[in-house]
Amino acid sequence: MGAALLEFDGIHVTRGSFALSADLTISKGARVAVIGPSGSGKSTLLSLVGGFLAPDQGRIRVNGQDITALPPGQRPVSMLFQDQNLFPHLTVAQNVGLGLRPDLRLSEAQRARVAQVLAEVGLEGMGSRRPANLSGGQQGRVALARVLLRARPVLLLDEPFAALGPALKGEMLALLARIADRTDATVLMVTHDPDDARSFAPWTILVDDGVAHPPAPTGPLLDNPPPGLRAYLG
Amino acid sequence: MASGILALTRAEAGGALAATALAALILGTLGAVAWAAQGLAGLGPWDWRAVWFTLWQAALSATLSALLAVPVARALARRPFPGRSALVTLLGAPFILPVIVAIMGLVAVFGRNGAINEALRLAGLPEVSIYGWQGVILAHLFFNLPLSVRLVLQGWQAIPAERFRLAASLGFGPRDVARHLERPMLRAVLPGVWLAVFLVCLTSFTVALALGGGPRATTVELAIYQAFRFDFDLGRAASLGLVQIGICVAAMALARWIAVPAGFGAGLDADHVPEAPEGWHRISDMTVITMAAGFLICPMTAVIARGLPQIPDLPPEVWQAAARSVIMALVSALLALAFSLTLALALARGRMRWVETAGMLPLIASPLVLGTGLFILLRGWFLPQALALPVTVAINAVMALPFGLRALIPAARTLHEDYGRLADSLDLRGLARLRYLILPRLARPLGFAGGLAAALAMGDLGVITLFASDRPTLPLQLFQLMNSYRMDDASACAVLLMAISFGLFWIFDRGGRLA
Numbered sequence: 049m050g051a052a053l054l055e056f057d058g059i060h061v062t063r064g065s066f067a068l069s070a071d072l073t074i075s076k077g078a079r080v081a082v083i084g085p086s087g088s089g090k091s092t093l094l095s096l097v098g099g100f101l102a103p104d105q106g107r108i109r110v111n112g113q114d115i116t117a118l119p120p121g122q123r124p125v126s127m128l129f130q131d132q133n134l135f136p137h138l139t140v141a142q143n144v145g146l147g148l149r150p151d152l153r154l155s156e157a158q159r160a161r162v163a164q165v166l167a168e169v170g171l172e173g174m175g176s177r178r179p180a181n182l183s184g185g186q187q188g189r190v191a192l193a194r195v196l197l198r199a200r201p202v203l204l205l206d207e208p209f210a211a212l213g214p215a216l217k218g219e220m221l222a223l224l225a226r227i228a229d230r231t232d233a234t235v236l237m238v239t240h241d242p243d244d245a246r247s248f249a250p251w252t253i254l255v256d257d258g259v260a261h262p263p264a265p266t267g268p269l270l271d272n273p274p275p276g277l278r279a280y281l282g
Numbered sequence: 283m284a285s286g287i288l289a290l291t292r293a294e295a296g297g298a299l300a301a302t303a304l305a306a307l308i309l310g311t312l313g314a315v316a317w318a319a320q321g322l323a324g325l326g327p328w329d330w331r332a333v334w335f336t337l338w339q340a341a342l343s344a345t346l347s348a349l350l351a352v353p354v355a356r357a358l359a360r361r362p363f364p365g366r367s368a369l370v371t372l373l374g375a376p377f378i379l380p381v382i383v384a385i386m387g388l389v390a391v392f393g394r395n396g397a398i399n400e401a402l403r404l405a406g407l408p409e410v411s412i413y414g415w416q417g418v419i420l421a422h423l424f425f426n427l428p429l430s431v432r433l434v435l436q437g438w439q440a441i442p443a444e445r446f447r448l449a450a451s452l453g454f455g456p457r458d459v460a461r462h463l464e465r466p467m468l469r470a471v472l473p474g475v476w477l478a479v480f481l482v483c484l485t486s487f488t489v490a491l492a493l494g495g496g497p498r499a500t501t502v503e504l505a506i507y508q509a510f511r512f513d514f515d516l517g518r519a520a521s522l523g524l525v526q527i528g529i530c531v532a533a534m535a536l537a538r539w540i541a542v543p544a545g546f547g548a549g550l551d552a553d554h555v556p557e558a559p560e561g562w563h564r565i566s567d568m569t570v571i572t573m574a575a576g577f578l579i580c581p582m583t584a585v586i587a588r589g590l591p592q593i594p595d596l597p598p599e600v601w602q603a604a605a606r607s608v609i610m611a612l613v614s615a616l617l618a619l620a621f622s623l624t625l626a627l628a629l630a631r632g633r634m635r636w637v638e639t640a641g642m643l644p645l646i647a648s649p650l651v652l653g654t655g656l657f658i659l660l661r662g663w664f665l666p667q668a669l670a671l672p673v674t675v676a677i678n679a680v681m682a683l684p685f686g687l688r689a690l691i692p693a694a695r696t697l698h699e700d701y702g703r704l705a706d707s708l709d710l711r712g713l714a715r716l717r718y719l720i721l722p723r724l725a726r727p728l729g730f731a732g733g734l735a736a737a738l739a740m741g742d743l744g745v746i747t748l749f750a751s752d753r754p755t756l757p758l759q760l761f762q763l764m765n766s767y768r769m770d771d772a773s774a775c776a777v778l779l780m781a782i783s784f785g786l787f788w789i790f791d792r793g794g795r796l797a
Binding site: 098099100119121122125132133135138146147150155 | 700704706708709713714715719722724
């Protein structure tokens with residue numbers, strides 16, 4: 049892998065009987081799948097980067113900058129959750145516009161940018177709709193349009209599109225890959241589908257037994273899984 | 283380790299500040315009362331009789347409400363009839379009906395010239411008087427029986443339809459259904475119902491002021507008012523206040539053991555109607571429903587029938603009082619909303635339990651005790667005249683807080699769970715978060731809580747009576763009209779007050795639903 053972009057430096061977190069350690073680096077522009085048994089701490093790893101969980105020990109750095117103490121919204125990070133990625137009471141354009149200015153006081157140029165990214169994800173002219181009037185795939189596209197607009201160096205995905213059918217999910221992952229390329233983002237994606245990992249992520253972090261292991265090439269890891277992963281994959 | 287995530291968030295800082303201000307206000311006021319009381323030695327037999335009456339009437343009101351609610355709720359649960367859901371909605375109305383208006387209605391029906399006494403005279407029977415302890419109990423029943431019916435009805439509807447189906451398939455008669463299904467539910471529900479009514483009646487003031495009084499029907503709240511207003515004996519008022527605090531604290535301690543249900547929730551739509559026995563059971567059920575509905579509706583229609591035609595003739599000072607009251611109610615509602623929203627948002631983050639305790643503090647402080655305390659604290663700086671309106675607004679806002687919190691805390695928790703992380707990750711903070719996330723998502727509970735607060739403030743006749751005021755609120759104006767036996771004006775004033783109270787609730791609630 050190339051130059052380090054995201055560093056987990058001696059991270060350790062304990063919550064009751066749950067514990068997770070991470071000491072690894074991810075290079076710039078890498079696409080990394082996070083895989084492991086449920087409850088192993090995959091989402092915890094993302095929450096640490098997203099700023100929703102503070103580590104007991106260790107630092108997290110992006111591009112060499114220590115972000116451990118930054119609140120979520122001020123981190124150089126975009127995050128897509130399993131669900132609830134859109135505010136249902138705001139229009140599509142407002143939902144995307146929040147990525148530019150949370151107070152939504154958008155200039156004419158910024159409005160044009162919003163319309164432009166909506167067009168880029170195939171939602172031209174749908175800016176005034178509410179999420180409830182969109183299909184599941186279209187809702188995913190709105191969230192991705194916001195990711196494109198924010199263009200943060202790190203993109204975290206916690207089993208996104210899990211509710212979509214296989215064909216639609218493949219379409220979304222392809223769009224996601226394009227957006228990651230365009231914004232030069234380093235992507236960390238939690239998934240429990242080995243096929244997603246193979247098709248989208250050249251690298252994979254295995255989270256098992258309280259440890260997030262350093263990224264390994266996805267194909268060889270899945271072809272020849274260590275015992276913990278083998279038990280999980282079945 | 284320094285971490286921005288573990289530090290207090292803005293919402294939590296706001297909540298801590300609001301909770302501290304609230305605790306300072308209430309505990310400071312109670313402290314002033316305790317300090318001025320200088321013990322309980324100044325209390326005479328008259329005062330202790332008020333203590334005894336307070337406990338006794340609250341217990342009797344609660345017992346009667348709970349017992350009478352059972353047949354009414356059972357009849358409503360198992361008899362579908364046209365207008366049933368309207369009646370169930372109407373059962374929620376006394377909660378926001380101004381007490382003094384209800385008293386007018388009860389006097390119209392049960393008073394000397396009311397229909398009941400007319401009938402008794404025709405039958406050659408002795409008349410009943412609405413003044414005295416029996417009037418106090420009657421008024422408490424008027425307010426709390428509907429509330430109790432709603433609570434017990436919730437219990438009935440919480441019994442799964444499958445149970446009733448199973449009972450039917452096993453050939454249960456009404457007696458078996460009662461034994462195996464209904465009585466266990468009542469055992470679980472009734473203690474909470476009893477306690478809810480008991481707590482409300484412990485701080486009864488307006489009812490006792492209008493219908494009670496005298497050695498046999500004076501509550502502690504009324505005794506505080508009398509000590510304050512007639513004897514101007516601040517020390518004794520404060521001693522009584524101390525007793526009232528003690529009663530409330532003891533009752534709250536009791537409430538820790540029994541879950542007190544919330545009775546003012548949304549509508550109760552029956553999704554199933556259990557199999558009901560026929561024959562005389564049907565007749566008795568319909569009789570019970572008719573009597574309960576009559577008890578609720580007749581006093582109101584009596585007031586409306588007399589007052590509505592007189593509204594155009596109301597003197598200008600009534601309209602001035604109405605305008606004054608609306609403004610005070612709105613300010614009070616906004617204060618209550620601001621405080622309860624701030625507290626609820628902080629609580630939703632789930633790390634500050636003490637904030638919730640602070641929000642529930644108003645339950646141990648009765649309005650008259652707070653009024654006495656604020657008077658003691660502020661008398662050196664302001665004239666009582668000048669204090670009347672601001673103190674009334676503040677106390678009404680404080681009294682509405684527990685209701686606001688009950689409506690807002692669950693909604694704020696859901697909001698936090700559903701959208702908190704998304705909003706945080708987008709750096710949605712401060713006013714932008716309020717405008718684009720909190721207000722739109724919480725519009726419904728905010729509207730409901732605001733409506734309750736506004737209606738309760740609009741109809742309140744409590745603290746204002748402590749301070750002589752040449753600028754009366756509408757309820758005080760109504761009370762003064764009643765006392766000078768201008769019953770036509772009083773009836774019209776009551777209709778106006780009722781209309782404004784319900785109107786305020788409706789506008790807020792509707793606004794929240796449409797937003």
